[in-house]
Amino acid sequence: MNQNQVVEVYMAKQGQIVQSYLITLVDGTGSMSNEYEAVIKAHQDVFSYLGNQKMDYQWEQDLYSFTPFRSAGSGNISKTFKSIFQKLLNQTYPSNITFLFVSDGQEHFQIDEIKTMIDQVKKNYLIQFISVAVGDSFPSQISNTLRNEIHNQNSSCPAVFKVNRKHQSFEVLHKEFYEIFQEVKKQLDVQNKHFEVNQPVFQTLVQEQPSILVAPNEPFYRKVDQQSVPLIIEDETIQPTDDPVNISKLISNSVEKELIITASDPQHDYKQGFSKISELGQKILDNAKFDNKDLEIKKQASSQIYLANNISEGNLDLKKNEKEMTDLQKDIRNPIKLIEYVEKNAQEIDQIEWTQNKAKLRMQGQFNNTKLGCYVKSKTTQKELDLIESIWSITTEGLNNHKKVIQRDPQCNLNTLLIDLKTLLDHQLLKIFDKQSMSELQEKHLIILKELNDTLKDMNSLILKKDKVKINEVLQLIEKRAKPIDENNINQTGAIFDYTDEFAFLPKSLQTLIRDDEDELEKMIVIIFDENQSMENEIQAAKSIYLQVFSGLNQNLRIEISWSNGQFSLLEDQQQKYGSLLAIFQKLDPNYNLKNKCISLCIVTDGKTDYGSLHKATKEIKQNQYLIKLIYVTVGSYLKNYLEGVILSKFQNREVKGKPIIKVIPRTISNKFETQQALNKSTTVPKIDQQFIKVFDDILAIIQKDKKPQLLQNQY
Numbered sequence: 001m002n003q004n005q006v007v008e009v010y011m012a013k014q015g016q017i018v019q020s021y022l023i024t025l026v027d028g029t030g031s032m033s034n035e036y037e038a039v040i041k042a043h044q045d046v047f048s049y050l051g052n053q054k055m056d057y058q059w060e061q062d063l064y065s066f067t068p069f070r071s072a073g074s075g076n077i078s079k080t081f082k083s084i085f086q087k088l089l090n091q092t093y094p095s096n097i098t099f100l101f102v103s104d105g106q107e108h109f110q111i112d113e114i115k116t117m118i119d120q121v122k123k124n125y126l127i128q129f130i131s132v133a134v135g136d137s138f139p140s141q142i143s144n145t146l147r148n149e150i151h152n153q154n155s156s157c158p159a160v161f162k163v164n165r166k167h168q169s170f171e172v173l174h175k176e177f178y179e180i181f182q183e184v185k186k187q188l189d190v191q192n193k194h195f196e197v198n199q200p201v202f203q204t205l206v207q208e209q210p211s212i213l214v215a216p217n218e219p220f221y222r223k224v225d226q227q228s229v230p231l232i233i234e235d236e237t238i239q240p241t242d243d244p245v246n247i248s249k250l251i252s253n254s255v256e257k258e259l260i261i262t263a264s265d266p267q268h269d270y271k272q273g274f275s276k277i278s279e280l281g282q283k284i285l286d287n288a289k290f291d292n293k294d295l296e297i298k299k300q301a302s303s304q305i306y307l308a309n310n311i312s313e314g315n316l317d318l319k320k321n322e323k324e325m326t327d328l329q330k331d332i333r334n335p336i337k338l339i340e341y342v343e344k345n346a347q348e349i350d351q352i353e354w355t356q357n358k359a360k361l362r363m364q365g366q367f368n369n370t371k372l373g374c375y376v377k378s379k380t381t382q383k384e385l386d387l388i389e390s391i392w393s394i395t396t397e398g399l400n401n402h403k404k405v406i407q408r409d410p411q412c413n414l415n416t417l418l419i420d421l422k423t424l425l426d427h428q429l430l431k432i433f434d435k436q437s438m439s440e441l442q443e444k445h446l447i448i449l450k451e452l453n454d455t456l457k458d459m460n461s462l463i464l465k466k467d468k469v470k471i472n473e474v475l476q477l478i479e480k481r482a483k484p485i486d487e488n489n490i491n492q493t494g495a496i497f498d499y500t501d502e503f504a505f506l507p508k509s510l511q512t513l514i515r516d517d518e519d520e521l522e523k524m525i526v527i528i529f530d531e532n533q534s535m536e537n538e539i540q541a542a543k544s545i546y547l548q549v550f551s552g553l554n555q556n557l558r559i560e561i562s563w564s565n566g567q568f569s570l571l572e573d574q575q576q577k578y579g580s581l582l583a584i585f586q587k588l589d590p591n592y593n594l595k596n597k598c599i600s601l602c603i604v605t606d607g608k609t610d611y612g613s614l615h616k617a618t619k620e621i622k623q624n625q626y627l628i629k630l631i632y633v634t635v636g637s638y639l640k641n642y643l644e645g646v647i648l649s650k651f652q653n654r655e656v657k658g659k660p661i662i663k664v665i666p667r668t669i670s671n672k673f674e675t676q677q678a679l680n681k682s683t684t685v686p687k688i689d690q691q692f693i694k695v696f697d698d699i700l701a702i703i704q705k706d707k708k709p710q711l712l713q714n715q716y
Contacts, residue, residue: 006224008240009247009284010201010231015191015216020128020153021053021094022188025080027103027134028058028070035134035163036069038173039102046181053094055087075107077142078114085117088125096190097127099150101143104134104165109142111149118149126193128153130184132177133330135165136323144263144325154215155203155253157187159260162330191216198232205254205280206261206273219250221284244288248301251281255304256332262318263325275312281305282368286431290372296335302372303335307342309365313358316346335374343377354404356417360424363398367428370394379484388445391432392452392484395425399455399482406474414469422459430507443622449503455481456505521598521627523703524557525550528581529571530605530614531564538635538665538688542604543571545692549700556592557703559584563605566613581617582624594626600703602631606667607639630660631702633695636667661702663695 024047026032026039036058043066047054057063059080060072088097121127129151131143140160147159161180163173193216200210201222214220214233219241222231230237241247254277262270282305290298310316318324331337366376375390377383385393402421406412441449458477462469527546531539543560550558560571561584568578578584585594601618605611622628634640643662665688 007221007280007284008224008231009219009221009242009250009287010238011219011241011243011246012195012214012216013233013236013238015193015195017189018094018096018192019053020096020098020188020190021055022047022050022098022100023055023084024057024100025084025102026056026058026066027075027105027107028060028064028072029075029105029107030071030073031104032134033069033071034167035104035165035173035177038170039177040066042174042177042181045178046185055084057084077103077107077109077139078111079108081114081146082117085114085121088121089117093125095125096153096192097125098184098188098190099127099129099146100132100184101129101146102132102134103139103143105137106139106142109139109145111145115149122150122152126153126190127151128157128187128190130158130187131160132180133160133162133326135163136326138162138322138326140263140322140325140329141266144260144329148260148264153190154218155257156218156249158183159256160326160329162326195233199229201231203253204257205250205277206258219246219253221250242287242289244290244294244297244301247284247288248297250284251277251301251304252333254281255308256329259325259329259332263329270318271312271314274308278305278308278312278365281308285368285372298372299335299374300333302369302374303338304332306365306369306374307338309361309368310342310346313361313365315362316342339374339377354401354408356402356405356412356420359398359401359405360420362401363394363424364428366394366397367391367424367432371428371432386445387432388441388448391429392448395452395455396482396484399478403475403478403482406471410471414471414474415463418459418463418469418474422456422463425456426507433507443619449506451481453503453505460505521596522557523598523600523705524559524592525553525600525602525699525703526559526561527602527604528561528563528568528614530603530609531562532609534606534608535604535635538606538667539604541688542633542635542665542692545689546604546696549693549696553700553703559588559592563614566610568617580620582620585621585624585626598627598629600629600631600699602633602699604633604635605639606635607642611639631699632660632662633665633699634662635665637664640664663698665691665695 024043026036026043028036032039043056056066057080058066058070059077060070060075061079062076063080063083064070087093127150129147131138131147133140133143138160143160151157161183163176163180168176194213195216197212197214199222200212201214201220202210203214203218203220205221210222222228232238258270258273258277261273262268281301285301285305307316311318318328328341331341370376370387370390375385375387376393378385378389378393398421402417405417406414455477458481462473462477529535529539529543529546546560561581562569562571562574568581568584569576570584578587589595601621603614603618605614618628618630632639632643634643640662643660
């Protein structure tokens with residue numbers, strides 16, 4: 001299809017609902033001996049209400065009633081359907097038929113033996129064809145040939161269900177068949193006829209020839225040009241749809257149809273079919289209007305496009321064996337199973353002979369899935385990553401794949417490669433954050449976004465370079481930037497770092513998301529006093545001076561907390577202990593409206609008693625969507641030196657918003673003075689009260705400022 005071809009998706013109106021006449025054909029050969037009784041019992045439990053509005057047969061060389069089980073040595077599928085077709089052609093039955101075909105293995109079948117009869121039957125009936133596969137030797141090619149030739153009712157009817165063969169008990173088997181038959185039962189309410197449209201349309205993305213008939217309540221599309229006229233169904237003009245449910249349904253129907261054709265015809269060029277789904281499916285998905293309630297629909301559609309992308313790009317070969325095709329059809333609407341299938345069976349990335357186009361298409365496909373909420377998995381834990389993590393994983397993999405392109409073809413145009421790569425990243429990031437929203441940004445996300453920003457910045461610098469870009473410059477850029485961000489390393493940092501302004505190369509929409517909204521929020525302080533033994537010489541002074549300095553601040557804008565022996569308590573009620581800082585926040589939130597405040601979280605500590613637990617407790621607050629600005633009042637140099645080292649590694653000594661504030665209270669060596677009285681009389685050591693007064697005066701000024709505080713010169 002022409003890349004610029006405009007298409008419109010429509011949804012056919014609802015028709016009259018009628019009940020389809022059920023014809024059940026159960027394999028009566030000996031290999032079904034373990035499952036047969038459970039099949040029949042489940043069938044009776046579900047479908048007995050139909051009375052004489054159904055036909056029930058077991059088949060082998062001929063047709064027989066359900067009981068007794070024949071346990072025949074072989075069967076003849078061609079003869080089975082010839083007998084059924086003769087009944088349909090010679091007698092009068094309802095015009096809507098559903099075939100339910102249950103089997104576990106290959107038997108004689110030649111489509112040529114019944115093709116003429118199929119054509120005759122389809123003139124008189126609208127037919128659904130549904131298979132139930134028992135075990136891994138189910139005749140997928142035969143059943144899909146029958147589905148492709150016989151089925152003419154609607155595209156969204158499932159093609160196959162499956163029961164795994166694990167030597168289960170009768171009860172387990174009965175339950176599995178019962179649940180499948182309940183799903184089949186839902187398919188028996190069908191539309192009584194097809195509608196005629198006033199111009200050619202396509203009911204799937206892989207349909208070769210257009211039609212003027214459409215199934216009611218099913219999606220379809222048409223190609224649009226300047227001469228296109230309004231689309232009319234039975235004297236009623238209909239409008240195009242951008243409903244994600246309808247568009248997702250069209251993609252699902254198309255993928256399932258391509259799998260049916262692929263399984264039924266060994267010579268079929270399935271890569272061409274999936275290429276059409278990949279190209280056209282992505283185009284119509286981009287026009288769909290998704291919202292938050294459509295998450296599962298997005299995941300289903302994007303996983304199917306992901307499958308189509310990998311097949312069309314040559315990363316995934318369909319082996320077309322019975323088990324693979326059956327499992328793939330069974331799981332075609334299950335995004336988790338579908339992605340697992342692709343990742344398990346796709347060609348290893350290291351084995352691909354990368355070209356720039358292949359690397360570009362892979363990144364583009366992965367970003368398209370991410371845009372729709374279908375995120376990649378961690379290569380180490382196999383757990384699904386979140387949006388920001390997925391973006392970075394795709395970016396680093398894409399950079400490494402482009403590195404292989406350069407190594408494979410050192411003479412490639414490096415400037416063009418960089419421009420194309422940066423354009424792709426810029427374009428996809430814009431699209432992703434136009435479609436996706438973030439409920440919260442954690443510290444790890446900000447670190448990733450900073451790395452992403454710096455990667456784009458480095459690429460831009462090379463692109464704007466006056467001299468010719470050298471191969472070693474590009475490889476060095478990739479080597480420097482294409483590294484995974486280890487969450488374990490992130491969580492081991494010594495401080496919680498808030499938002500920074502250094503995201504200039506990211507989309508404006510994302511910069512707005514990152515930018516702090518503290519200007520509009522009321523400011524308050526939550527102070528934590530470390531009352532462990534190592535702080536016994538300083539903590540009383542800290543508490544008394546704090547209460548003195550902050551006495552004028554409204555009580556609703558300050559909270560005092562004690563931390564001792566791994567537990568937290570409110571300073572005003574130290575009898576009540578809390579195992580976590582979050583528990584205190586959650587208790588006080590209704591009275592203090594904490595989630596709508598900009599909280600300066602001040603920690604007075606020397607860091608010598610289980611600082612890791614205190615740090616973890618503080619991170620938990622931030623992860624629960626409280627807006628936290630960290631202020632450390634470090635007693636002595638122990639924690640100060642550690643925090644400054646971490647800050648230097650994160651911010652490279654830049655004065656940017658979000659840098660934690662560190663205030664230092666020097667700690668004297670007690671053995672220089674015989675008594676506390678001697679210490680107090682010393683003229684060379686600043687009195688501790690005076691130090692705390694200065695520090696808390698500075699912090700109060702920050703809380704009371706109307707504007708966001710600028711970093712002060714004495715923060716270190």
